[in-house]
Amino acid sequence: MNKDAKIYIAGHRGLVGSAILKDLQNKGYTQLTGRTHSELDLMDPAAVRRFFDEEQPEYVFLAAAHVGGILANNTYRADFIYNNLQIQQNIIGESFRHNVKKLLFLGSTCIYPRDAKQPIGENELLTAPLEYTNEPYAIAKIAGLKMCESFNLQYGANYIAVMPTNLYGPNDNFDLERSHVLPAMIRKIHLAKCLQENNSEAIKTDLNKRPVERIDGNSSKEEIQGVLSKYGITSQGVELWGTGKPLREFLWSEEMADACVFIMEHVDFAQLKGTDKEVRNCHINIGTGKEITIKELAGLIARTVNYEGNIRFNSDKPDGTMRKLTDPSKLHSLGWHHRIEIDEGVRRMYEWYLK
Numbered sequence: 001m002n003k004d005a006k007i008y009i010a011g012h013r014g015l016v017g018s019a020i021l022k023d024l025q026n027k028g029y030t031q032l033t034g035r036t037h038s039e040l041d042l043m044d045p046a047a048v049r050r051f052f053d054e055e056q057p058e059y060v061f062l063a064a065a066h067v068g069g070i071l072a073n074n075t076y077r078a079d080f081i082y083n084n085l086q087i088q089q090n091i092i093g094e095s096f097r098h099n100v101k102k103l104l105f106l107g108s109t110c111i112y113p114r115d116a117k118q119p120i121g122e123n124e125l126l127t128a129p130l131e132y133t134n135e136p137y138a139i140a141k142i143a144g145l146k147m148c149e150s151f152n153l154q155y156g157a158n159y160i161a162v163m164p165t166n167l168y169g170p171n172d173n174f175d176l177e178r179s180h181v182l183p184a185m186i187r188k189i190h191l192a193k194c195l196q197e198n199n200s201e202a203i204k205t206d207l208n209k210r211p212v213e214r215i216d217g218n219s220s221k222e223e224i225q226g227v228l229s230k231y232g233i234t235s236q237g238v239e240l241w242g243t244g245k246p247l248r249e250f251l252w253s254e255e256m257a258d259a260c261v262f263i264m265e266h267v268d269f270a271q272l273k274g275t276d277k278e279v280r281n282c283h284i285n286i287g288t289g290k291e292i293t294i295k296e297l298a299g300l301i302a303r304t305v306n307y308e309g310n311i312r313f314n315s316d317k318p319d320g321t322m323r324k325l326t327d328p329s330k331l332h333s334l335g336w337h338h339r340i341e342i343d344e345g346v347r348r349m350y351e352w353y354l355k
Contacts, residue, residue, distance in 0.1 A: 001059055001102075001265055006031045008057035010042065010091055011064030016106055016164070018171045019257035020061050027261065033057065043083060048090040052098045060095050060103040061260065062088070062144075066137075068178040070241070070320045073134040084140035092147050096157060103159040104264050105148050107141040107283065109326055110134045111163060119289060119327040122163075122281045131321045145283050152269045153279060160263060160272070165287035165326050168345065169253030170352050176212055176231045181294065182250060185301050186350055188238050191228060193307040195235040237310030241317035244295030249287050249325050252340040252348070259286045262336045271334075287326035288338045297342075304346050 001007070007024060011017035012034025024032055033055055041047050042064055066083035073080055088105070095103050112120045113128035125145075130138045141163075148159035172183040179187075187206075194202040203224060204217030215227040225234075232239030263284065272282040292300070298311050331337075340348075 001029070003028045004030055005058045006033070006056065007059045007061070008055065009034045009061045009063060010087075011062075013171070014063060014065075014067075015167060015169060015172050015253050016256055016260075017061070017063035019169060019253045020063060020260055023254065023257040023261050042090060043086045045090050045093075048094050049097075052094040056098060057095075058101050059264065060091065060100050061264070062091050062103060062105045064091070065106065067173075067180075069180045069184060070133050070318060072178040073137055074132075074318075077136045080134075081136035081140050084137065085143060088140070088144040088147060092144070092151065092159070095159070096151055096155065101158065102264060102268075103148065103157075104260055105144050105159060105161040106260070107145055107161055107163045108138070109163050109165050109285065109287070109324055110138045110321075111142050111145065112324070114321055116324075118323055119325040120285070121327040122283055122285060122330060125281055125283075133318060133320055149280065149282055152273070152282075158269050160267060160269060161283040162260060162263060163283055163285050163326070164256050165249040165251050165285075165324075167251055167253045167256050168349055169256075172253070172349070174210055174353065181248065182297065182301075182346075182349070183353075185240065185298055186305070186346070186353060188231065188233050188240070189298070189301050189305050189307050189311070190350070190353070191233045192235075192238045192309055193305055195225075195228070195233065196307070196309050198235075232314070235309075237312055240294070240298060240311065240313050242294065242313060242319035243315045244293060244298065244313040246294050246319045246321065247291040247323045247325065248294060248297070249289070249291045250297075250342055250345065251286065251288055251338060252345045255338050255340055256286055259331065259336050259338075263334070267334055284331055284334070285326040285328050286331055287328045288341075289326065289328050290342070291323070291325045292342055297346075300343060300346055301350075304343075304350050 012021045114131040116124040145161040148161045151157040168182045173179045174183045174187045208217035212227050273279045
């Protein structure tokens with residue numbers, strides 16, 4: 001990509017999209033464009049077509065998606081499959097119609113089978129059943145991956161799909177109902193510390209920034225304690241879902257962005273498709289190849305937050321997939337490796353959250 005190439009980042013305010021935008025800016029790219037949801041509804045095909053007609057982007061990062069944690073995925077199953085299919089259909093389709101030179105599609109490692117061989121290589125795709133709780137979202141992401149692959153094979157496009165592991169970092173979602181595990185745990189443990197220390201001002205500040213079920217810092221003490229208790233946050237301790245035994249891999253979002261820009265700059269589909277008659281599994285895992293149990297992660301967060309209260313696990317709640325470790329050897333062979341380990345990342349994350 002030339003530094004003056006016109007680049008569209010779909011989802012430029014999200015966790016990954018904002019990190020990609022920042023990374024491109026830091027590397028000297030000058031013609032970057034993005035649209036908020038109020039400016040462009042990516043589920044509206046006519047609106048997306050008008051945008052491409054007017055902007056004529058040369059490169060596209062498709063980081064926009066309808067995302068959430070285990071509770072949201074299992075509760076809003078129709079939303080997760082329908083919304084993501086619609087967003088992907090519109091952006092990939094218009095990218096093809098407008099001769100976009102290269103597109104990067106952001107997927108997720110939840111595309112892999114629930115009981116995939118560990119660590120999970122790209123060839124594990126579609127070899128066994130998916131994890132039930134996030135099956136609709138995973139199927140949408142598999143469809144996006146296959147759409148990119150199919151446009152490449154039929155029309156000679158250069159669309160690359162990447163499958164990131166669990167991401168965390170600046171601009172993450174800390175909503176207690178819809179967020180992923182790591183930001184949810186940071187917020188829960190932070191609020192539990194504030195309750196334990198009777199720091200009502202810190203709690204009000206937190207809720208004014210991110211209300212919970214319309215309860216904010218102006219609500220009564222009883223209302224605040226009631227809604228926090230509903231999500232397992234009390235002065236006596238924190239309740240987390242599951243057994244704490246599942247293993248998870250985490251990647252700092254700004255490193256994910258660096259990997260994405262590296263791939264757009266240095267990797268083409270022709271390098272990935274191989275020489276087999278049947279071309280498949282050309283996507284790229286992006287991860288660290290390292291894992292930590294949820295219980296160990298909770299302990300790490302507690303130490304980072306300086307929380308000394310009780311942390312208990314509710315085994316009546318689902319664990320999700322017990323292990324989901326990526327094999328990033330394909331990415332390593334292309335020349336990219338991660339640098340930020342989980343302890344440093346959690347420290348950075350909490351500092352960002354407090355600010």
